[in-house]
Amino acid sequence: MTDMNLFDLFLKAGFLVKCVILILIFFSIVSWAIIMQRWRVLVSATRESVTFEDKFWSGIELSRLYQESLTRRDNLSGLERIFYSGFKEFARLHRANSRASSSVVKGASRAMRISMNREVEALETHVSFLGTIGSISPYVGLFGTVWGIMNAFVGLGGVKQATLQMIAPGIAEALIATTIGLFxxxxxxxxxxxxxxxxxxxxxxxxxxxxxxxxxxxxQAFAGDSPK
Structure with missing residues (x-):
């Protein structure tokens, strides 16, 4: 047993324990893929937010900024998408009834909130599933371990005198499921x-x-100005 590695233990494990280990390996691959993909998305979202905020507060006219966003309306995301949704609704309501300032602002606010919720929801994609993998993996591994140990002891049912050398291989094979579950x-x-x-x-x-x-x-609305 001293020369036996994890791969050897896997090969000697029972069918169900092997299935558990393969499921856990699959979960591990999926979780790392989610971590790397979401990390890139969030880093990009942070960078785009900083860039747009710098541009927004640079003193540029809002109508000009809106026109620039309008030309790329199908590829907007993050703060620029929120800005575009709010200003578009503000301009539309202002043209329809410039005297109803409160309604104009409320409509623009509602459009921005909806857009913001959608952007945040997009950022959260698969993150909850990652948490689920982290929660259930130890229990999946423990199930494989318990099953393997149970089979190891069942196999000793017909033996008059059990020794450590007889029990240890089966227990070691089963324990790798818990190890991989934690991993x-x-x-x-x-x-x-x-x-x-x-x-x-x-x-x-x-x-x-x-x-x-x-x-x-x-x-702007209560000053009676048109969108600028």
């Missing part, structure tokens, strides 16, 4: 927590921008 769960839990934190930070940035933009639209 799968720990990165998934860490990744889920970290990604959730980044999503929350980006969502807070979106919310802050929305409130600030609503305040700007509110001043």
């Amino acid at each position: 799968t769960a720990i990165p998934a839990v860490i990744g889920s927590n970290h990604l959730t934190l980044r999503v929350n930070k980006i969502a807070q940035r979106y919310d802050n921008f929305t409130e600030e933009f609503i305040a700007i639209l509110h001043r």
